[in-house]
Amino acid sequence: MTSTLLIGSTGLVGSFVLSTLLADSSVSAVHTISRRAPKSTGPTLRATVEADTSQWASKLAAIQPAPGTAISSLGTTRAQAGGIANQWKIDHDLNVELARAAKEAGVKRFVFVSSAGTRGLLGSLAPYSRMKQGVEDTVRDLGFETAIILRPGLILGEREVPHQGGPIANGIARGVGRWFGQGLQDKFAQEAEVIARAAVHAAKIAEEGKAPAKYWVLEQNDIVRLGRTEWKS
Template identity: 60%
Template sequence: MASSPITSAVFGATGLVGSHLVTALLGLDAFGTVHTITRRAPKQADDATLAKKLDAVVEKDTEQWAPKFKEAAAAGAQPVSTVFSSLGTTRAAAGGIANQWKIDHDLNVEIARAAKAAGVQTFVFVSSAGTRSLLARSLPYSKMKNGVEDTIKELGFEQAIVLKPGLILGDREVEHQGAGVFKALVGASKTVSKAWHDSMAQDADVIAKAAAHAALLASQGKAPSAYWVIETNDIVRLGRDDWKC
């Protein structure tokens, strides 16, 4: 087991999965200071108990995130050993594919490279299921996610973890177009097969806990491989069924 609390950083900390992830990390004794860089303050900053371990930097210019992370990592009393990224947006929210690419691909790649340069040991990326299938891999969204995954692998972190969830369930500030109908169909699938439902969609809280659990296992030398891809069924196992952290 890690001899001292894990110092981590979370990118995408105000998003659906990222917000749950920050809460999970702040509540675990195995994790120490949690650094975040966001365009608006994370909600945990308003909680006196949770905020004790939170180092939140607000920076509206995302081009400054990677440089600011390197500065913070170098200046901290305890080096950042683990970085999580659940950064992502939608084409509609970004204003087109080109702008979405800047966030989903370019910014994630910049952060991964900054983390490697800062000596981070473990990098955890929340990607998406099915992006490498024959039908999907040529789509712009899949190319964004696959490009980030490939970069993380090429950088050669001591430990890389890629989570590939299906439909992410939870309350969003702005719902994805068409998601309501799909969620209703997936929700109805529970009555047919819980296992099928779990393979199709996962709660944001479960995905976040799976990311934290996987990073903890990695710190204990229990990751099955240096490049660990966690698919939907194992996300449910790590984040719900085996969650005892």
């Protein structure tokens, strides 16, 4: 892969995306923009730490040469953000701003980690779903060489700040996998590392010119396939 920009490198999925990219000798440089330093390090890491997110778009534009691929796993929760309005500013507004900045900078491929169920019958009624829909639509319409959307289900893994009910949900999902088979768990929950690998794998496929569509949506079964079944470390 050419150089890659990662937004959301300190989150659960993003931290796995980062470690996956840093371990890949074919990735020439890994650029990150975050409010605090990423935990993973390596010789190809080019980390920008900026607490003021309003400066992120200009920081992105300053990266030279422009990364070939940008991956965003940026997101927060209503509780952590301090309300739905503040969550919207990050999950929707900041992602949209950065996607537009990436396009203007010359980034060819954009990967966005969204969420399953956002296009369901009740999606238009839920603020969280509307946030994800807005970012997905923006990424699709910006005209990237390839736009890739991942829609994972319940994301399994240990977060620095546990979501409300998260540990219980993780336990239930993994219990389903142990007692009723991995296939059943895969239908509604995926490990964060599998999601991260799927994002990187899809980006590589796109860079090779083998993406099945200019706008490529990966549902949960696709994530499992690319991130585990067909993954080659």
